[in-house]
Amino acid sequence: MEHIRVVVHIGVLYLFYYAGVWIENTFNMMIPGSIIGMLLLLCCFYLKIFRTKYVEKGVNLLLSHMPLLFLPVTAGVITYFHIFTGSGLWLVFIAFVSTLIVMIVSGWTAQFIVNRRGSNE
Amino acid sequence: MNDWLIAIMAVAGTILVYVSGRYFYSRYPQPFTLPIVTGTLVIVLFLVFTNVSYPTYMIGGQWIEHLLGPAVVALAMPLYKQRDMLKKYFFPLTTAVAVGSSVGLLSGYFPVRWLQIDDMLIASVLPKSVTTPVAMDVSDSIGGNPSLAAIFVMVAGIGGVVTAPYLFKWCGIANDLARGIASGTASHAIGTAKALGNSEREGAASSVAMTLSALLVSVIVPSLVIILF
Structure with missing residues (x-):
């Protein structure tokens, strides 16, 4: 019974995914279909059309094993080894430094707003 | 060999590699031993040594x-479950994520452009701060390569969690909410896992920030590309 529930829940997530892909293609949108599907599901939760327990088992399985799902894609780096010799290493460095900047800037922004609001209360 | 057999072997092999990777991580939990790192390494080495081509492996991998x-x-559910946090801290969350994501896009875009690296690579680096599946979709839709995008996402995730404790200390980011938001915005799921280890509130903030930044980036980037490229 438990297994069937997991499969059905993943099936429901697929429905939202394909609905999102359909919207993306039909309206020629630039937002990925998967994200549109996610927004649809979120709207359904908020509007109480849909309860989280209808997808919960599938969600938990997919999210807890997410790394497995993208292993086949990350292994595709094998076809791009040549990029990581020479100038490609700069890309890794840039991605790293940019991450540090994001960390500091978003942390400061959040802390500034939280503290200011705290002193007003 | 027929395709079905290859597919079953590829799927079973990948699951085996993943399960072993998880076990290894549970014994030696370090950012560099995350299953995604060791798993990628093992599969790549396997393909290199056995001379199996990547397209052959992808018959099953797909x-x-x-x-x-x-x-x-499925990411809709954690966001919905944290709706109280989203409501209570709506302004700091959305502002910090918006500012952080924009800075992330610009600080990723311009240096790469100055180095005159081609558009395919820029499109693969741009979504590095968001969670892997979204980054892959985004880079794919703007002409990048999902595999490369996933590598840069790993760099952002691991690079972020390794340096975060020092950054927070040196930059005086002491508030747990701010720390969570920073981890989620810069280092997506890897940052969120780390934040969850620190406190439940920090983890929740990070989880919401991660999903918001994924949403924002996937909406902004495709339209930004029309202007930048």
Whole structure:
């Protein structure tokens, strides 16, 4: 019974995914279909059309094993080894430094707003 | 060999590599021993040494990859479950994520442009701060390569969690909410896992920030590309 529930829940997530892909293609949108599907599901939760327990088992399985799902894609780096010799290493460095900047800037922004609001209360 | 057999072997092999990777990580939990790092390494080495081509492996691999679509849809649930946090801290969350994501896009875009690296690579680096499945979809839709995008996402995730404790100390980011938001915005799921280890509130903030930044980036980037490229 438990297994069937997991499969059905993943099936429901697929429905939202394909609905999102359909919207993306039909309206020629630039937002990925998967994200549109996610927004649809979120709207359904908020509007109480849909309860989280209808997808919960599938969600938990997919999210807890997410790394497995993208292993086949990350292994595709094998076809791009040549990029990581020479100038490609700069890309890794840039991605790293940019991450540090994001960390500091978003942390400061959040802390500034939280503290200011705290002193007003 | 027929395709079905290859597919079953590829799927079973990938699951085996993943399960072993998880076990290894549970014994030696370090950012560099995350299953995604060791797993990628093992599969790449396997393909190199056995001379199996990547397209051959993907005959089976694509069945696993296919589940990424519904996995992105599934991200709606953690966001909805944290709706109280989203409501209570709506302004700091959205502002910090918006500022952080924009800075992330610009600080990723311009240096790469100055180095005159081609558009395909820029499109693969741009979504580095968001969770892997979304980054892959975004880079794909703007002409990048999902595999490369996933590598830069790993750099952002691991690079972020390794340096975060020092950054927070040196830059005086002491508030747990701010720390969580920073981890989620810069280092997505890897940052969120780390934040969850610190406190539940920090983890919740990070989880919400991660999903918001994924949403924002996937909406902004495709339109930004029309202007930048």
